[in-house]
Amino acid sequence: MNQKKYLVLVAMLVIASMVLASCAPAATPVVEPPTPVAEQPTPVVEQPTAVEEQPTAVEEQKITLAIEHFSVIEGTTWSGAQDRAGKRIAEKYPNVTYVFRENVAPDQSVPFAEEMIADGANIVVGNAEFMGLPLVDIADTYPNVYFGSVIASDLTTKQNFIRFFPRQYQALYLEGLIAGALTQTGNIGIVSAFPNVQVIRRTAGFILGVQDAAALLNKEVTVHVKYAGDWYLPAEEQSIAETLVDTYKVDVLTQQTDSGSTLDVAVAKGVWFVGKDMDTVGEYGWSDTNTVAVSFDTRWEVIYEQMVLDFMAGNANPETVLFPGMESTMTLADGTVEPTVD
Known part of the structure; x- marks a missing residue:
């Protein structure tokens, strides 16, 4: 638990860059007192003017x-x-x-x-x-x-x-830090769709975070990646997630697919889950923070x-x-x- 809190703090410190903006106070305008002017009544003839309202471009x-x-x-x-x-x-x-x-x-x-x-x-x-x-x-x-x-x-x-x-890889690096801190078995599993540029970029960001956490905590951590073959295959995703936990002794699961099957397996097997794309607990109410360590939002x-x-x-x-x-x-x-x- 202490390691988890420590790495969560590290992740938050990485993302919490402060942008300070300062502005110089504006000069105070000097207003000269007006010269009294005698009011002269002036007859005013009101001319009705037809004004047609023009809608804005928006x-x-x-x-x-x-x-x-x-x-x-x-x-x-x-x-x-x-x-x-x-x-x-x-x-x-x-x-x-x-x-x-x-x-x-x-x-x-x-x-x-x-x-x-x-x-x-x-x-x-x-x-x-x-x-x-x-x-x-x-x-x-x-x-x-x-x-x-x-x-x-x-x-x-x-x-x-x-x-x-x-640029989801930015958030995935931070999730990797947290996953690397959480694992006790030294095995983290990714249920992925198939290799392409963005999947590899996202996976690389996550693994870099895991590696930095492992170096910081002097741990040996292996990330196991298995492909389902498509983005939304709930049964295949479930089978892969179960294999990662049962065969590869994974105690932190994450995914590059789009169904909720990986989270379901994490709940059933009692391992940590790291989510993606939305705040799965806060937005959807899926599971709770006893299973979901973090889930970045897009x-x-x-x-x-x-x-x-x-x-x-x-x-x-x-x-x-x-x-x-x-x-x-x-x-x-x-x-x-x-x-x-x-």
């Missing part, structure tokens, strides 16, 4: 943000976080409507997109690369629509086809807000690769400032 520009989710939303962290992002954008901007489709396969991406465009969608996003990339095929057909897709390994862009991914709304603001501004050449991290934030409708990841 009020005129109706935007529909359409997100195609590769999986179901309920019970998932990846699509769940992106669904929350769409809702938060619509809450903040009265002229923005959020619509979605879920469980979208690659061959459904374009038909669903065209259906939503016909209904008024002007920003269409695929929330995973394998089913978002087909949208590039219709980008030229709809030049006044922004399209977007998560980056996994491919970096294809067009003038109106935007690619994005948050605010996709930081990315979607930039796309929305560019569209509102009529930007025909938006930035086509977005890669924000902890330094980038969004102020929500209630005034809360949220970083991209933490």
